[in-house]
Amino acid sequence: MATCFYSPDEQEAIRRSRQIDKQLQQERRSLKQEIKILLLGAGESGKSTFIKQMRILHGSDYSEADRLDFRHTIYHNMLKGTKILVEARRRLQIPLQNSKNQENGKAISSYHREGELSDEDFQPYVTPLDELWKDAGIQSTVKRSNEFQLGDSLTYFMKNIQRVGLLGYLPSREDVLHSRKATRGIHEYNIDIRGVPFRFVDVGGQRSQRQKWFQCFDEVTSILFLISSSAYDQTLLEDRVTNRLVESVNIFDTIVNNRCFRQVSIILFFNKTDLLIDKIKEKSIKDYFPEFPGNPRKLGDVQDFLVSMFNSVRQDKTQEMYRHFTTATDTGNIKVVFNIVKDTILTKHIQDIMQI
Numbered sequence: 504m505a506t507c508f509y510s511p512d513e514q515e516a517i518r519r520s521r522q523i524d525k526q527l528q529q530e531r532r533s534l535k536q537e538i539k540i541l542l543l544g545a546g547e548s549g550k551s552t553f554i555k556q557m558r559i560l561h562g563s564d565y566s567e568a569d570r571l572d573f574r575h576t577i578y579h580n581m582l583k584g585t586k587i588l589v590e591a592r593r594r595l596q597i598p599l600q601n602s603k604n605q606e607n608g609k610a611i612s613s614y615h616r617e618g619e620l621s622d623e624d625f626q627p628y629v630t631p632l633d634e635l636w637k638d639a640g641i642q643s644t645v646k647r648s649n650e651f652q653l654g655d656s657l658t659y660f661m662k663n664i665q666r667v668g669l670l671g672y673l674p675s676r677e678d679v680l681h682s683r684k685a686t687r688g689i690h691e692y693n694i695d696i697r698g699v700p701f702r703f704v705d706v707g708g709q710r711s712q713r714q715k716w717f718q719c720f721d722e723v724t725s726i727l728f729l730i731s732s733s734a735y736d737q738t739l740l741e742d743r744v745t746n747r748l749v750e751s752v753n754i755f756d757t758i759v760n761n762r763c764f765r766q767v768s769i770i771l772f773f774n775k776t777d778l779l780i781d782k783i784k785e786k787s788i789k790d791y792f793p794e795f796p797g798n799p800r801k802l803g804d805v806q807d808f809l810v811s812m813f814n815s816v817r818q819d820k821t822q823e824m825y826r827h828f829t830t831a832t833d834t835g836n837i838k839v840v841f842n843i844v845k846d847t848i849l850t851k852h853i854q855d856i857m858q859i
């Protein structure tokens with residue numbers, strides 16, 4: 504086009520307009536590329552639960568048949584969890600309130616995972632489980648659960664035993680979100696969100712699983728790093744000695760300061776806020792981290808401290824530290840948080856592509 508017929512101002516306007524067109528074209532091309540989101544964090548921090556939420560919110564939601572598949576895992580979570588409590592109560596020498604629960608304890612301890620449990624198979628366990636859970640001795644043991652290894656989902660399922668223990672029980676979405684099965688290996692989920700293809704990569708967070716992490720470090724757009732914020736009084740399942748929060752900070756240190764991720768937006772999810780709210784009423788974080796400067800009963804003070812622990816290991820502080828306080832089992836919460844996160848990821852992604 505002969506630009507000499509245009510005034511300098513008009514020529515400048517045309518140039519700018521062409522530049523914007525070009526950017527838009529690039530942007531569209533970049534958005535057609537996959538957005539790869541890697542979920543990292545220690546075991547039980549909530550990575551797989553977050554992926555379940557993505558499926559509920561943006562993917563193919565869990566059908567009745569899909570939810571039925573979780574039934575066995577839920578029964579197993581309840582039986583194994585209660586078995587651990589029965590054993591811990593004995594070891595900690597906490598007396599039972601009702602001596603009848605000796606027999607109930609034996610009935611639950613006889614459970615060994617053998618094949619899938621049907622709703623009928625589960626029936627003989629329902630009353631023993633319920634009676635044990637109501638025993639003051641077992642409840643005192645639950646309060647000391649940081650002295651042994653108890654999963655976070657047991658309380659939720661035991662509170663729902665009247666429903667979960669019925670013949671013909673069909674797990675709800677919330678039950679699916681609370682069910683626990685440790686991840687082994689690497690699992691990828693492709694989900695289209697408003698025309699943008701996202702690939703979520705879920706890995707196992709336990710120590711034995713972490714040597715596999717580097718296999719998925721290529722072409723990462725963003726890392727969601729999950730932290731179990733209520734775990735400040737707990738030790739690691741893997742060695743029963745290391746504090747879970749300390750382990751989590753150490754893992755974050757290796758990720759955030761890794762040269763592979765210099766251009767990658769890393770977003771922290773301080774997860775399990777619901778459990779943290781309950782935990783600070785019972786246990787002072789100061790007993791585990793004497794350097795804690797605030798009021799241990801104040802949620803904001805505890806969260807600020809957690810954030811500062813993670814921030815302190817970052818070598819390059821010129822990059823912004825994105826962080827959110829989440830409850831991965833709460834669909835409403837994850838919907839709001841992920842909307843913000845998605846915008847952060849896409850904006851940063853487009854900026855990076857524009858610089859190329």
Ligand SMILES: Nc1nc2c(ncn2[C@@H]2O[C@H](COP(=O)(O)OP(=O)(O)OP(=O)(O)O)[C@@H](O)[C@H]2O)c(=O)[nH]1
Binds near residue numbers: 683729
């Ligand atoms: N109450 C509550 N429970 C949660 C939350 N997030 C996860 N959980 C539960 O914590 C347990 C562990 O969650 P997962 O999603 O399996 O943890 P993960 O990070 O995938 O663990 P690995 O696969 O071992 O690395 C499950 O029983 C979840 O239901 C939360 O915010 N609140």
Ligand SMILES: [Mg+2]
Binds near residue numbers: 705708
């Ligand atoms: Mg997992």
